[in-house]
Amino acid sequence: MTISLASAVSRLGTETAFDVLAKAKAMEQAGRDIINLGIGQPDFPTPDNIVQAAVKALLAGHHGYTPANGILALREAVAEDIGKRRRCTVSPDAILIMPGGKPTMFFACLLFGEPGVEIMYPNPGFPIYESAIRFSGATPVPIPLHEETGFSFSAEEVLAKITPATRLIIVNSPANPTGGVVPRREIEILVTGLERHPHVAVLSDEIYSRILYDGVEPVSFLEFDSIRERLIVLDGWSKTYAMTGWRLGYSVWPKAIIDKANRLSINDHSCVNHATQWAGIEALTGPQGAVDTMVAAFDERRRVIVDELNSLPGFRCVNPGGAFYAFPNITETGLSSRQMQDRLLEECGVAVVSGTSFGAFGEGFVRFSYASSVDSIREAIARIRAWLPTAV
Structure with missing residues (x-):
C-alpha cells in the first residue's frame, strides 16, 4: 500500500539558501575551507542586554x-x-x-x-x-x-x-x-x-x-x-x-x-x-547602539563587495540601497546562475545562492550576502578572480 499526500504539498517550494548552507557545512566537516556568503544571517551576536532580558525572564518564571x-x-x-x-x-x-x-x-x-x-x-x-x-x-x-x-x-x-x-x-x-x-x-x-x-x-x-x-x-x-x-x-x-x-x-x-x-x-x-x-x-x-554599529559595518562591507564584484571579469553589480545582499549580473561569464552557484562552492569554496532560487527573473544573477567580515569578502573575491579564467 502506498500512502497518498495532499496535492498542495507538491506546490511547496523551498529556500535554497538553507540547502546551500547544509552543503557548505557538510563540506566544512569533511575538511574543506568554505567562505559562506550565501545565508542571510548577521554574523554579529545578539546584543548582551537582550540575552540578559531573556535570562531574567526565565529566572522570573515566564515559562508558560x-x-x-x-x-x-x-x-x-x-x-x-x-x-x-x-x-x-x-x-x-x-x-x-x-x-x-x-x-x-x-x-x-x-x-x-x-x-x-x-x-x-x-x-x-x-x-x-x-x-x-x-x-x-x-x-x-x-x-x-x-x-x-x-x-x-x-x-x-x-x-x-x-x-x-x-x-x-x-x-x-x-x-x-x-x-x-x-x-x-x-x-x-x-x-x-x-x-x-x-x-x-x-x-x-x-x-x-x-x-x-x-x-x-x-x-x-x-x-x-x-x-x-x-x-x-x-x-x-x-x-x-x-x-x-x-x-x-x-x-x-x-x-x-x-x-x-x-x-x-x-x-x-x-x-x-x-x-x-x-x-x-x-x-x-533598550540601547540601540548595537544596531547602529551593525548597520555601519554592513555599509562598509557593501562598499567593499560592490567594488570587488565590479572588478571581476563578466560581473557587474548595482549598489544595493538596503539589507545586506549584493545581486551581481553574471551573464557575461557565460555561466547560468545555478552553474555559478554550484561551481563557486565546489571549486572555490565560496557559498553563494543562484538568482533563480528567487524566481525565474533571477536568471543571470547570483546573491552574495555581505553579512560576513571584510576579510572574508576579500578572500572570497580573490578566490573567484583566480578561478574565473579557467572556468569560462
Missing part, C-alpha cells in the same frame, strides 16, 4: 503560555516603536507577535489565496512568497524588479497587472535578494493607484527597514491612511537585532481580518516563546 497575539507589554512596545520610526499610530490590538516573519507570509496567502485568485509578488524575490501563494491554490503573478532601476519596481507596471482576480500584492523594500529599495515616489503612485482597486490588499514586508544606507529614510505603507484597512505589515527582530534563531517577528493587521489571523495563530503555534517576548521588549526599548 501567553495569549496567541503576544504579551501586551511587547505589543505596546511594538506600537510605540512604530510610532517613533514610522511616524504613525498603531493600536497594540492590531499587532500579532509571530515566531519569525514567514508565518505572516503564509497567513496572508492562506487568508487571501484560493483557486481562481491572483496574488502579485516581487521577482526576483524571497522564495517563500511564491511558495506560499502556490500552496494556497492562488496563481502567482510576478512583479518584475529591474536591474537598471536598482531592483525597484515601476508602480505603473504593477497597477497595469491588476485584474478582477487580484486579491493581494506583496511588496518588499529593502529587498531580499537584491538589496533594492523602492523610492517613496513609486510607493506613493502605487498607493494612489490602488484607490481605483478597493478589492486589492497589500502585504508589505519591511523586515529590513532599519538597514538602509546613504541617508535614505525608510518608507512604510503604514504612513498612508487610504490603504490602512487593507494593509498587512511584516517586521521583526531577526535582522535588526541579530536574533535569527530566536524566531521572533510581528505583523500589523487590518481590523477586519486580525481576528482571523489570530485564529490561525491559535491553530498553528498557540503562542510565541514566552521568554523570547521579554527579550523583544528589551530590544525595542
Whole structure:
C-alpha cells in the first residue's frame, strides 16, 4: 500500500539558501575551507542586554503560555516603536507577535489565496512568497524588479497587472535578494493607484527597514491612511537585532481580518516563546547602539563587495540601497546562475545562492550576502578572480 499526500504539498517550494548552507557545512566537516556568503544571517551576536532580558525572564518564571497575539507589554512596545520610526499610530490590538516573519507570509496567502485568485509578488524575490501563494491554490503573478532601476519596481507596471482576480500584492523594500529599495515616489503612485482597486490588499514586508544606507529614510505603507484597512505589515527582530534563531517577528493587521489571523495563530503555534517576548521588549526599548554599529559595518562591507564584484571579469553589480545582499549580473561569464552557484562552492569554496532560487527573473544573477567580515569578502573575491579564467 502506498500512502497518498495532499496535492498542495507538491506546490511547496523551498529556500535554497538553507540547502546551500547544509552543503557548505557538510563540506566544512569533511575538511574543506568554505567562505559562506550565501545565508542571510548577521554574523554579529545578539546584543548582551537582550540575552540578559531573556535570562531574567526565565529566572522570573515566564515559562508558560501567553495569549496567541503576544504579551501586551511587547505589543505596546511594538506600537510605540512604530510610532517613533514610522511616524504613525498603531493600536497594540492590531499587532500579532509571530515566531519569525514567514508565518505572516503564509497567513496572508492562506487568508487571501484560493483557486481562481491572483496574488502579485516581487521577482526576483524571497522564495517563500511564491511558495506560499502556490500552496494556497492562488496563481502567482510576478512583479518584475529591474536591474537598471536598482531592483525597484515601476508602480505603473504593477497597477497595469491588476485584474478582477487580484486579491493581494506583496511588496518588499529593502529587498531580499537584491538589496533594492523602492523610492517613496513609486510607493506613493502605487498607493494612489490602488484607490481605483478597493478589492486589492497589500502585504508589505519591511523586515529590513532599519538597514538602509546613504541617508535614505525608510518608507512604510503604514504612513498612508487610504490603504490602512487593507494593509498587512511584516517586521521583526531577526535582522535588526541579530536574533535569527530566536524566531521572533510581528505583523500589523487590518481590523477586519486580525481576528482571523489570530485564529490561525491559535491553530498553528498557540503562542510565541514566552521568554523570547521579554527579550523583544528589551530590544525595542533598550540601547540601540548595537544596531547602529551593525548597520555601519554592513555599509562598509557593501562598499567593499560592490567594488570587488565590479572588478571581476563578466560581473557587474548595482549598489544595493538596503539589507545586506549584493545581486551581481553574471551573464557575461557565460555561466547560468545555478552553474555559478554550484561551481563557486565546489571549486572555490565560496557559498553563494543562484538568482533563480528567487524566481525565474533571477536568471543571470547570483546573491552574495555581505553579512560576513571584510576579510572574508576579500578572500572570497580573490578566490573567484583566480578561478574565473579557467572556468569560462
